[in-house]
Amino acid sequence: MTRTYDLLVLGAGPACHPAARRCREAGWSVAIIESGPLGGVCPHTGCNPKKVLMAAVEAVSAARHLAGKGLSGEPAVDWQALMAFKRGFTSPIDASIEKSYAQAGIDIIRGRGVFTGSNTIAVDATEYTGKKILIAVGARPRRFDFPGSDRLDTSDTFLDRDALPKCLAFIGGGFIAFELAHIAKFCGGKEVAIITHGDAFLRNFDQDAVSRLVDATRALGIDARLNAPVSSITQSPEGLRIEAPGASLTCDMAVNAAGRPAAIDDLDLEAAGVTHTKRGITVSPYLQTANPDIYAAGDCLDAPYALTPTADLESKTAGHNMLTGNTLPIDRRGTPSVLFTQPPLGMAGLTEAQCRARDIPYEKKEYDLADAFPWKRLGETVGYSKILTAPDTGRILGAHILGHDAEEIINAIALAMRNNLPAKALADAIWAYPTCGYYLRYMV
Template sequence: MTSSYDLAIIGGGPACGPAARRCRQAGWSVAIFESGLLGGVCPHTGCNPKKVLMGPAEAVGMARHLAGKGLTGEPQPDWPAMAAFTRTFIDPVAPWLAEDYRKADIEVIHARAAFTGPNTLRAGNTDIAAKKILLAVGATHRRFDFPGVEHLATSDDFLALQKLPARLVFIGGGFVAFELAHLAAVCGARATILTHGDATLRRFDADAVARLVAATRAMGIAVHTNAPVTRIDKEAHGLCLSVPDLEIAADMVVNAAGRPPHIRGLALDLANVAAGPAGIRVNEFLQSITNPAVYAAGDCLDAPYALTPTADLESRVAAENMLTGNTTPINRTGTPSVLFTQPPLAMAGLTEADCQAQGIAYTKKEYDLSDAFPWQRLGEHPGYSKTLVSPDTDQILGAHILGHAADEIINVVALAMRQGLPAKALRDAIWAYPTCGYYLRYMF
């Protein structure tokens, strides 16, 4: 059996939908090939369930900060109830998307497709020919090969827990490890973070990270650097992890060590699609550098960001370029990144280390947000901001914010950066008072 389409999309996550709808609206025949749940990681096993679970945890954290300042007692997390509430957000996603694509006359094939040639695929028993192919396969869990690797759980497993284990270890020093460790610790588990390198959260500003790591340890979370796991053993009362000069007991060990592109099994060589460890190699139009019929978007890209908003942006840009013949180069200026810990850490643009490495002149301003009214009234520590501005043009080069509402404040900064507004625009704006955003005037 053979089918033909104008556009075939491999992967049904956030990098799929915008391109599928735009090309279908333009009159193209479109098919999506997805072997898992429509919607991908973000709504099912990533951003959304994580954030729903964090709601009660954030309330507990705020209550603890306000203990003795007008609150007595402490709310108690109910993990089974939290898990049940989370399912109310997850379960409707795939059926809703399937119906939405059906109404849009976009065909969905529940199978994993792989290349058989530059413009051809095979999915199950079906051969597919397509004028254009969009790779939107996302990322997957990193593989390990130490003894006892079969005892590793994934972040998917953690987010699907019906009961929270007492002792949790997270292998990795990035977004997932810190976010899940904070969530687990606030909800009563003993959490440990192990990273093989000498630093954590390398994408973020080092000074902000140092403050967050100190706050993490103050919460009772153990953070070990230079701690590669060499083996995991199953014992009578749980698991035992071996790292150099250390053994750690756990009830669950979560692989949170980054997410490489999910490109294994695509037979990229048969389509002459270039890729490396970081993902599919594309030009500024998101077109494969070696196969002009193939485009890519989302976490499978060799690109600076692996975020849901950038996957959406890349999908829209890829669609425009497929339709118009490469007229819209990708522009990721003003992309915000947020670490949803307690408190959150947010950034946009360059770090101070980036500026130094690239020889970019900058003016730095640091501000202790924990001394400012909106944070003091919540009893929250720490709070910190660092902003980097061009001394010649007053353009914002980077912003790094740690503390309550950092995840919302960074959106304003990111908008200013994307629209080319100078730092003066934030200093001169009339902000509502007393809000966290008001203090942007002092951060720049």
């Protein structure tokens, strides 16, 4: 027998929750289909555990910067204790979410769903019908096909290791590679390398800020290599042998950190009439797919961002539009992105290269944060900001912050951007002193 719901959600991560809740509160029958832990990557093997481990990194980094300036000695990282602390956050999540959904009257169906028709999904031998369906399956680690690629670990396994290897290599040049490499190095990794096939690191970020971060990364002792596509990984008596042009090395652990494409290959989207590109599912501004009864949200989309906050926003928008009949287009203005390295790098809006490519007029203001009091008092030696504004309105087109508290500063700037406030509004605001935020008056 086929069971029918008003809403079926494929995936139980951040892109599921708001839509499922909103539709259930409106009186719809709702079921969520999930083959993995409830909550998705972010709380289990992504943002949250990474940030817990980063707390130790921040403490070590702060102590190093203040060495000889009133502090002596350096905190020692106990990886096993740190991992136990992390598991205190991650272990209860699945059961807690399951209980919360049960209390809300939302059914959980455990298993991988596959489309069998325009409104039907099979989970093992059981078929379910959804009057509306939300695809929120997120993303998965990128697959490689070079010899020995099966020897690669993923960020998931790195973030749950009982012991930290002494020699690690991260294959990739983006978010995951840099954040995990910094964690590994600060927490006791003796030899840490970042290897990418491309000719630039962190392509989505402003490259003037990136060049300063890469210099800081190399100064930590992290070997960051460009133009080094991996051709093979073999097991040798000394460890894993990674072969790449000009970048061959041996390590204890090699991690696939090359980004995460949409996890849609096995859904049989064609059976449902849902179109997609290599980047993900194609949707309208209302998050509706080519099938009018199916919506999509989160990292499985062909969309500008693959972030937890945008997944949440997209889910809220999709839920609203399923209930109202497409009355609210998605609005991602003022979306901040943060790379949690030491120092962190935050951005919102356009880069200078994007402005030039799109022929968008802009004015630029750069500022040396490392020479300003809030950063100097911490012994920081790397800090930089670049703000791009529209010459006619003064509105912020793009903001790029490298240094301590970058994540909070970019939040304030992103809020101004989302509300169409000019840069002058930040300069004229009354900020607590002496704080990092106070120096927005000089950055803009």
